[in-house]
Amino acid sequence: MTFEQQKRIIALRQTLRRSKKLDALLITRPENRRYLSGFTAHDGQLTESSGALLISKDRLILLTDSRYELQAREEATGYKVIISGQGLPRTLGSLARRYGICRLGFESHYLLVSAYERLSRLSALKLISTRGIVEKIRAQKTEEELKNIEESIRLNEAVFSKINRILKPGMTEKEIAFEIEGLTRRMGAEDVSFEPIVASGPNAAKPHATPTARPIREGEPIIIDMGARLNGYCSDMTRTLWLGKPSAKFKKIYQTVRKAQVTAIASLKTGLKAREADKVARAIISKAGYGQAFGHSLGHGVGLAVHEGPTLSPRSKDTLKAGMVVTVEPGIYIPGWGGVRLENMVVIEDHGCRVLNNDETFYDFQS
Numbered sequence: 001m002t003f004e005q006q007k008r009i010i011a012l013r014q015t016l017r018r019s020k021k022l023d024a025l026l027i028t029r030p031e032n033r034r035y036l037s038g039f040t041a042h043d044g045q046l047t048e049s050s051g052a053l054l055i056s057k058d059r060l061i062l063l064t065d066s067r068y069e070l071q072a073r074e075e076a077t078g079y080k081v082i083i084s085g086q087g088l089p090r091t092l093g094s095l096a097r098r099y100g101i102c103r104l105g106f107e108s109h110y111l112l113v114s115a116y117e118r119l120s121r122l123s124a125l126k127l128i129s130t131r132g133i134v135e136k137i138r139a140q141k142t143e144e145e146l147k148n149i150e151e152s153i154r155l156n157e158a159v160f161s162k163i164n165r166i167l168k169p170g171m172t173e174k175e176i177a178f179e180i181e182g183l184t185r186r187m188g189a190e191d192v193s194f195e196p197i198v199a200s201g202p203n204a205a206k207p208h209a210t211p212t213a214r215p216i217r218e219g220e221p222i223i224i225d226m227g228a229r230l231n232g233y234c235s236d237m238t239r240t241l242w243l244g245k246p247s248a249k250f251k252k253i254y255q256t257v258r259k260a261q262v263t264a265i266a267s268l269k270t271g272l273k274a275r276e277a278d279k280v281a282r283a284i285i286s287k288a289g290y291g292q293a294f295g296h297s298l299g300h301g302v303g304l305a306v307h308e309g310p311t312l313s314p315r316s317k318d319t320l321k322a323g324m325v326v327t328v329e330p331g332i333y334i335p336g337w338g339g340v341r342l343e344n345m346v347v348i349e350d351h352g353c354r355v356l357n358n359d360e361t362f363y364d365f366q367s
Helices: 003-018 030-037 066-075 089-098 113-120 132-138 145-165 173-186 200-206 247-267 274-287
Strands: 023-028 052-056 060-064 080-084 102-105 126-130 197-200 222-225 229-230 237-242 299-301 308-312 325-328 329-334 337-339 342-349 354-357
Touching: 003 023, 003 030, 003 052, 023 030, 023 089, 023 126, 030 052, 030 132, 052 089, 060 066, 060 089, 066 126, 102 113, 102 132, 113 126, 132 308, 145 173, 145 222, 145 229, 145 237, 145 337, 173 197, 173 222, 197 200, 197 337, 200 222, 200 329, 200 337, 222 337, 237 247, 237 325, 237 337, 247 274, 247 329, 247 337, 247 342, 247 354, 274 308, 308 325
Parallel strands: 023 102, 060 080, 102 126
Antiparallel strands: 023 052, 052 060, 197 222, 222 237, 299 308, 299 325, 325 342, 329 337, 342 354
């Protein structure tokens, strides 16, 4: 077990000690499982799990099945690995009786209702819903985590640079997306951090468009939103491109989005309410007459998950703290025409923030 993992477990156990409601916590979210144990196995789909952690004030247990036994013993050092051949509910019931666990916390946002129903039949256990206990610890990154994130960003930017050089009219959105995925893996990433978004022309009015067989053309916006996963950590970047001579409409919208992004980044600092950052960007876009065309939040946290806390949205209750890594990605979307979104990642510092991206693929229409 690494020193960082030990510190994370200490922080989690301090939370458990402060809470008189919990004897132990069941960890089922894959990112939380990896963060606390180093166990890197993936869950194939929502209904399949490669394992769960059971953490009490004096026990560290990894529950898995025979498919992952060797990997679990190699990676989750410091944990007692138990093969739950009879299924998770029965194994948990047995462990609860053995170790005197009566009140078990579970991750309410990452446990299927069917699993909850099976667990609730265990008379020895009282299930306590929890939310965000581990995520709050994960939100502030260590120097080692920041290094991993920056390496992921550098790789992602290198892939984008290659893609930008080969873009030409006639290439389809799907073709470009497939090339991004292939290059990302060939250049050393574990995987893409999400399926790339390539949206051209009217499709660029859909913030999370699915790439289609539509060919890209001159004289229309092209949104490329892409990310890599390296050493477990994610990157996320969006650029909007235009082939040929930019139109006046594109210039105006692009300048507005870029101004909103730069101004919002300048406002970020420790202690700022996350919703205030969103307000800064939204005010600029609204003043330009496009308030209704900016429907999503300004940004989100990035780490082991490509979308995690904090959230920079009008409804956010988060307060920014040093070490948090967030995206800043304002956008304007016009049905029938297209859209513009620009996204960089930053780390919050005591007296401001630091942009983590080196890529400067931005148009300067003022000069």
